[in-house]
Amino acid sequence: MICGVDEAGKGAVLGPMVVAAICVSDLASIGNSGIRDSKSLSPRQRELLFDDLVSSYPYYVVSYLPSAIDAALAGTTINHLIVEADAACITALSPEIAYLDACDVNAGRFGENVSRSLPFSCTVIAEHKADHSYTVVGAASIIAKVTRDRAVEALKEEYGAIGSGYPSDPATIRFLTDYIREHRSPPPCARRSWKTVSALLARQNQSSLDDF
Incomplete structure (x- = not known):
């Protein structure tokens, strides 16, 4: 075989x-x-x-x-x-x-x-x-x-428009950005260890500090 x-x-x-x-x-x-x-x-x-x-x-x-x-x-x-x-x-x-x-x-x-x-x-x-x-x-x-x-x-079906799921896909980045902005954390379907996610979290945290 x-x-x-x-x-x-x-x-x-x-x-x-x-x-x-x-x-x-x-x-x-x-x-x-x-x-x-x-x-x-x-x-x-x-x-x-x-x-x-x-x-x-x-x-x-x-x-x-x-x-x-x-x-x-x-x-x-x-x-x-x-x-x-x-x-x-x-x-x-x-x-x-x-x-x-x-x-x-x-x-x-x-x-x-x-x-x-x-x-x-x-x-x-x-x-x-x-x-x-x-x-x-x-x-x-x-x-x-x-x-x-x-x-x-x-x-x-669960999250809506998430794109292909790859970092190079603008639709995926848009979904992650919006989700993190609303929930202050990535969705369960995201790989938290990826630099893409950590960068978006850091950006959101900085934005929150600026607002404060």
Whole structure:
């Protein structure tokens, strides 16, 4: 069995980070299904492929809520958290070979860290942009992306217009700014450990002092 692993939401300030893995008997089995890096697909295409993938192949998903990310980052790094999640996904599927999209700037080091975290022998191949190079990793990226997108949609139903959840999105920053101004604290769906949030809190605190 061959496994592909990828993440979605590593850099987001709102919502979960999702790591997903999928297992196939051979790489050719999904080679002609239109699967590629999830970011190059439309939401509709991702949804259709997601439904087909999860009904056809073994898969596993690990999701970290913002509170869990904040708690973990008090003693580790986001890359180490992804190493743990990758290892959990691979362990759940027990493949002989696992292809990973490397989150570390040093792809080899990332693969070695995941390999050391496994309770069994598995050939681990970690590369940058592996979702472009290996269809099985592209398939994992689709599962991770759709899982996170659905979580973000649920947050929109609760909070309204929150944007994509990434710091580069003006709608996300506008939502956070307004929420912090009104509540004097970030929403539960925000990663408090992110610099984006701490900067907005500092700005709000300074504004309150100026008003006083």
